[in-house]
Amino acid sequence: MGGGQKDYPTLIEDAGGRNESVLILDQTRLPSEAVMLRLVSLEDAAHAIRVMQVRGAPLIGATAAYGVALGLADDAGDTRLNHVIDTLAATRPTAVNLHWALARMRRVLQESALAARRDAAWNEARAIATEDKAANAAIGQHGLSLLQARQQGSRPINVMTHCNAGRLATVDNGTAISPVYAAHAAGLPVHVWVSETRPRNQGLLTAWELREAGVPHTLIADNAAGLLMMQGKVDLVIVGADRIAANGDTANKVGTYLKALAAKAHGVPFYVAAPLSTIDFACSSGDRIPIEERAAEELGAGDTPVANPAFDVTPAALIDGIISERGIVRPGTLEQWNA
Numbered sequence: 001m002g003g004g005q006k007d008y009p010t011l012i013e014d015a016g017g018r019n020e021s022v023l024i025l026d027q028t029r030l031p032s033e034a035v036m037l038r039l040v041s042l043e044d045a046a047h048a049i050r051v052m053q054v055r056g057a058p059l060i061g062a063t064a065a066y067g068v069a070l071g072l073a074d075d076a077g078d079t080r081l082n083h084v085i086d087t088l089a090a091t092r093p094t095a096v097n098l099h100w101a102l103a104r105m106r107r108v109l110q111e112s113a114l115a116a117r118r119d120a121a122w123n124e125a126r127a128i129a130t131e132d133k134a135a136n137a138a139i140g141q142h143g144l145s146l147l148q149a150r151q152q153g154s155r156p157i158n159v160m161t162h163c164n165a166g167r168l169a170t171v172d173n174g175t176a177i178s179p180v181y182a183a184h185a186a187g188l189p190v191h192v193w194v195s196e197t198r199p200r201n202q203g204l205l206t207a208w209e210l211r212e213a214g215v216p217h218t219l220i221a222d223n224a225a226g227l228l229m230m231q232g233k234v235d236l237v238i239v240g241a242d243r244i245a246a247n248g249d250t251a252n253k254v255g256t257y258l259k260a261l262a263a264k265a266h267g268v269p270f271y272v273a274a275p276l277s278t279i280d281f282a283c284s285s286g287d288r289i290p291i292e293e294r295a296a297e298e299l300g301a302g303d304t305p306v307a308n309p310a311f312d313v314t315p316a317a318l319i320d321g322i323i324s325e326r327g328i329v330r331p332g333t334l335e336q337w338n339a
């Protein structure tokens with residue numbers, strides 16, 4: 001996989017390098033059709049994040065950074081900058097990468113002279129996107145060691161994942177799926193159990209990109225995960241994260257917690273893969289992470305009362321390790337990365 005040219009990148013600058021627009025892969029239309037969409041304004045970027053045309057914590061962060069650049073096209077003054085950042089910050093609450101990227105943009109732009117702000121915004125957004133690819137590639141190399149340690153002859157290593165934490169959730173390379181891509185590239189036999197991920201079916205996105213990359217995989221209903229672990233068909237679970245608290249508690253797509261419980265019950269190692277931009281050192285524990293409540297319509301239940309929390313929190317005690325671009329650590333020792 002890696003950072004090679006793709007037919008459908010998740011987020012790229014529009015041809016010509018004129019700092020005017022970006023193209024995104026519209027993920028609301030996958031897997032049935034792959035369509036690139038042009039974003040030209042703050043409103044386009046905010047809409048794309050809100051309705052999940054782009055999704056996945058790192059990709060949300062990078063899109064927001066470009067959204068700042070788009071939003072400063074005609075006016076880069078402080079009042080406008082505050083409005084642009086506030087608009088983007090209000091799109092989705094749980095993925096901390098959004099807020100991390102906006103804070104970084106604000107810091108850089110406030111230090112920049114007004115006349116240079118517009119270019120500075122594009123440069124910083126570009127840097128965030130480039131760094132995301134590199135961090136995720138490094139996650140793949142660190143996570144590869146976990147898969148290599150479980151290799152037995154020609155038997156495929158069975159990785160279970162939840163939601164989509166592959167390349168579609170990032171600028172490139174993915175987080176939880178990055179070690180899978182690294183294993184596949186290294187010739188290690190690997191197979192991925194992909195859970196459907198109701199109600200938005202992000203598992204279908206994972207299946208789409210694994211197919212694109214030629215990685216063997218099998219789609220399962222979310223509720224089949226426990227049975228497969230009980231039957232010894234899962235060697236390890238790797239998921240992504242939307243926000244990791246300083247104590248290692250991890251918010252990720254709803255359903256992750258149940259997988260972690262089942263993994264603990266069956267002695268299956270459970271890992272979280274995320275770049276440092278997903279760790280919120282200002283958030284002491286998981287109960288402080290805001291959980292997004294999404295529209296009832298997503299469950300398609302008509303007039304029935306619906307609760308639709310989009311994320312859950314897996315306690316650090318259920319997590320064997322966190323994989324970032326710096327390596328793999330126990331969740332209780334994350335503070336060593338706070339520098």
Ligand SMILES: CSC[C@@H](O)[C@@H](O)C(=O)COP(=O)(O)O
Pocket residue numbers: 055056057058095162163164165166169170174175176202239240241242252253254310
């Ligand atoms: C590398 S992405 C990690 C997480 O962002 C991912 O697992 C997830 O929960 C995405 O949620 P989504 O609601 O699709 O944005």
